[in-house]
Amino acid sequence: MKAAIVGAGPAGSLLAFRLAGDGAHVTVFDASHPREKPCGGGVTAKALALLPPEPPDDPLPARRLSACRFESGTGEAVELRLERPVAVAARLELDGWLLRRATAAGASHVAERVVDVDVAGHVRTDAGPRGRFDIVVGADGAGSLVRRTFLTPVPKERLVVAAGWFAPGTSPMLVRFTPGLAGYLWLFPRPDHVGVGICAPLASIPTRDLLARLEREVARSFPALVVGDGGRYAHTIPSLPAEPGSIREIAGERWALVGDAAALADPITGEGIYYALRSAAVLADVLRTDGCPTRYPVRALEDFGHELLEAAAIRERFYAPGFVRRMVDYSARSRALRDVLADLVLGDQGYVGLKWRLLRAGPRFLWQAGLSHLLPAA
Numbered sequence: 001m002k003a004a005i006v007g008a009g010p011a012g013s014l015l016a017f018r019l020a021g022d023g024a025h026v027t028v029f030d031a032s033h034p035r036e037k038p039c040g041g042g043v044t045a046k047a048l049a050l051l052p053p054e055p056p057d058d059p060l061p062a063r064r065l066s067a068c069r070f071e072s073g074t075g076e077a078v079e080l081r082l083e084r085p086v087a088v089a090a091r092l093e094l095d096g097w098l099l100r101r102a103t104a105a106g107a108s109h110v111a112e113r114v115v116d117v118d119v120a121g122h123v124r125t126d127a128g129p130r131g132r133f134d135i136v137v138g139a140d141g142a143g144s145l146v147r148r149t150f151l152t153p154v155p156k157e158r159l160v161v162a163a164g165w166f167a168p169g170t171s172p173m174l175v176r177f178t179p180g181l182a183g184y185l186w187l188f189p190r191p192d193h194v195g196v197g198i199c200a201p202l203a204s205i206p207t208r209d210l211l212a213r214l215e216r217e218v219a220r221s222f223p224a225l226v227v228g229d230g231g232r233y234a235h236t237i238p239s240l241p242a243e244p245g246s247i248r249e250i251a252g253e254r255w256a257l258v259g260d261a262a263a264l265a266d267p268i269t270g271e272g273i274y275y276a277l278r279s280a281a282v283l284a285d286v287l288r289t290d291g292c293p294t295r296y297p298v299r300a301l302e303d304f305g306h307e308l309l310e311a312a313a314i315r316e317r318f319y320a321p322g323f324v325r326r327m328v329d330y331s332a333r334s335r336a337l338r339d340v341l342a343d344l345v346l347g348d349q350g351y352v353g354l355k356w357r358l359l360r361a362g363p364r365f366l367w368q369a370g371l372s373h374l375l376p377a378a
Contacts, residue, residue: 001019001024001025001134001135001287001291002024002025002132002133002134002135003016003019003024003025003026003027003133003134003135003136003137003287004027004029004117004121004123004130004133004135004136004137005026005027005028005029005107005137005139006029006030006114006117006123006136006137006138006139006140006144006145006146007028007029007030007033007138007139007140007141007144007259007261008028008030008033008034008095008098008099008102008109008139009033009091009095009098009139009141009259009260009276010094010095010098010259010273010276010277010280011139011258011259011260011261011276011277011279011280012028012030012137012139012140012258012259012280013028013095013098013099013101013102014050014051014052014098014102014276014277014280014281014284015137015139015258015280015283015284016028016102016105016107017052017098017101017102017105017107018280018281018284019107019284019287020102020105020106020107021105021106022284022287022288024287026102026106026107026108027107027108027109027110027130027133028099028102028107028108028109028110029110029112029113029114029123029125029130030109030110030111030113030140031111031112031113031126032113033095033096033099034091034092034093034095034096034099035091035092035095036090036091036092036166036233037091037233037235039091039162039195039197039235039237039270039272040088040186040188040195040197041062041088041089041090041091041094041188041190041195041273042086042087042088042188042271042273043062043086043087043088043089043094043273043274044086044271044273044274044345044346044347045084045085045086045346045347045348046274046346046347046348047273047274047277047278047347048086048087050274050277050278050281051098051277052098052101052105055104058097058100060087060089060094060097061089061090061093061094061097061191062087062088062089062093062094062190062191063087063088063089063189063190063191064085064086064087065082065085065086065087065088065173065189066081066082066084066085067079067080067081067082067172067173068080068082068086068172068173068174068175068342068345069172069173069174069175070174070175070176070177070328070331070341071174071175071176071177071328072176072177072179072324072325072327072328072329073176073177073178073179073184073324073325074179074325076325076328076329076332077328077332078328078331078332078338078341080331080338080341080342080345081342082342082345082346083342083346084346086173086345086346088173088188088189088190088195089190089191090166090190090191090193090195093191110125110130112125112126112127112130113125113126114140114145114146115145116149117136117145117146117149117255118149119150119252119253119254119255120132120254121133121134121135121136121254121255123136134254135254135255135256135287135292135293136254136255137255137256137257137258137283138150138255138256138257138258138261138262139257139258139259139261139276139280140261141259141260141261142154142159142235142236142237142238142260142261142263143236144257144260144261146255146257146261147257147261147262150252150255150257151249151250151257154238154263156202156203157201157203158238158239158240158241158263159201159202159203159236159237159238159239160183160199160200160201160202160236160237160238160239160270161199161200161201161202161205161207161210161234161235161236161237162197162198162199162234162235162236162237162270163197163198163199163207163210163211163214163232163233163234164186164195164196164197164198164211164214164232164233164234165196165197165227165231165232165233166190166193166194166195166196166227166231167193167194167196167224167225167226167227168192168193168194168227169193169194169224169225170189170194171187171189171194171222171225172187172189173187173188173189174186174187176217177324177328178198178200178213178217179321179324181198181200181204181205181210181213182200182201182204182319183198183199183200183201183319184198184199185197185198185214185217185218186198186199187222187225194225196214196218196222196225197214198210198211198213198214198217199237199270202236207234211232211234237260237265237270237272238260238263238265239263239265239266239267239270239308239312240263240264240267240308240309240312241312242309242312242313243309244301244305244309246263247262247297247300247301247305247308247309248297248298248301249297250262250296250297250300251283251293251294251296251297252293252294253292253293253294254292254293255293256283256293256296258276258279258280258283259272259275259276259279259280260272260276262279262300264276264279264300264304264308266308266311267308267311267312267315268311268314268315268318268319268351274347275304275308278303278304279300279304282296282299282300282303282304283296283300285299286299306352307350307351307352310350310351310352311351314351327341337358340354340357340358
C-alpha cells in the first residue's frame, strides 16, 4: 500500500508509525510540524497506552502528574488524587517525538505543504505534483484541506476556541470552570513551563475578549504566571453533533480523516489527543485487514464514536447554570463522586454509562456528604 498522510500531529504520526510497521510505503506531508499549540497537552492514561514504545535514548518528553484541582469558578474546589499518572507535554515536543517514531519505523516525512488532493489519490504540494497514492489521509487539523476537498468544513457552531500562553515556572495541574462561557481555564505544568489557557465556544465570544478574561483571572489568582503582551496563541477545536451520521461520513473509497480533521474531539472538554491517537489506531487496523478504508467509519463508531455522541448530547446540560458548581461541591464532600471525577480525568470512565455509575454512587454520596457536615461539628 502507498499511503499519503497530510499532517504530522499525533493522529498522522501514529498512523504513519503503524502503517509503516505493517510494511506500507508511507509519506507524511507537513511543512510546519513539529509546532507548538495552545492546548493543555494532557495525555490521559488511556492515551499513553496507545503511544509507541519509548526508546531508551529518546523517552517521552512529558511530565507525569498524579493530582488535579478542579474549581467551579464560584468558590467551590476539590483536589483529586489519580490512581495512575497522566502526562503533560508541550505539543512541540510530543509531536516531534511521535514523528521521530514514525520515521524510525520507515515512514518518510516531506516538509512541504499540500495544496491539492483528489479522489483518484493524486497529491500536489507547494513544490509540485507528488504522485498518486492508494489512500490519502487527512490528519491536518480543524481547517483540514483534505476535509474541505471531500466534505464540508466543520460549522462554526461546532468549533471551540482555545487561547493562552506559555509561562516560565511551575504550578499545580488545575481546571477552573468559567461561569457564563461554557468553558474553562487551565494550568497544565509541563517539563519546563506552564501551559496557561482558556476555551469557550467560538460563536459565543471574540478571541480577544476570551484572552482578556484569561488575563484578568490569572492576574488575580496566579500573578506569577502572567507574561508580557507577546506570545499569545489561539486555535480552534472541532467536535461532532449528536447524530451518528457525522462519523459515518469520515471516509471514502480512497480517503479518510483522523483526529481533528474528522472533528473527533470531546465536545465537553475539547480533549483531542486521545481521539487523534485512537482514530489512527482504528484506521490502521482496518487498512491492515481490508486494504481500504471503507469500513473505518463503522469501526470508529463502534470503538469510540458513541462516547463522543453522548458527550455532544449532554454538553448543554453540563454547562447549564449551577451544574458545575454542584459537581465540584458534591465531589469535595464525597469520596464516591471524587472517584468518578478522577476516572473521567484518567479516561477510565466514559460518558456512556456515567449516569448509571452516578446513580449507584448515590447512597454512598448521601452518607459521605452527611459525614462531611457532622465531622467538623464533632
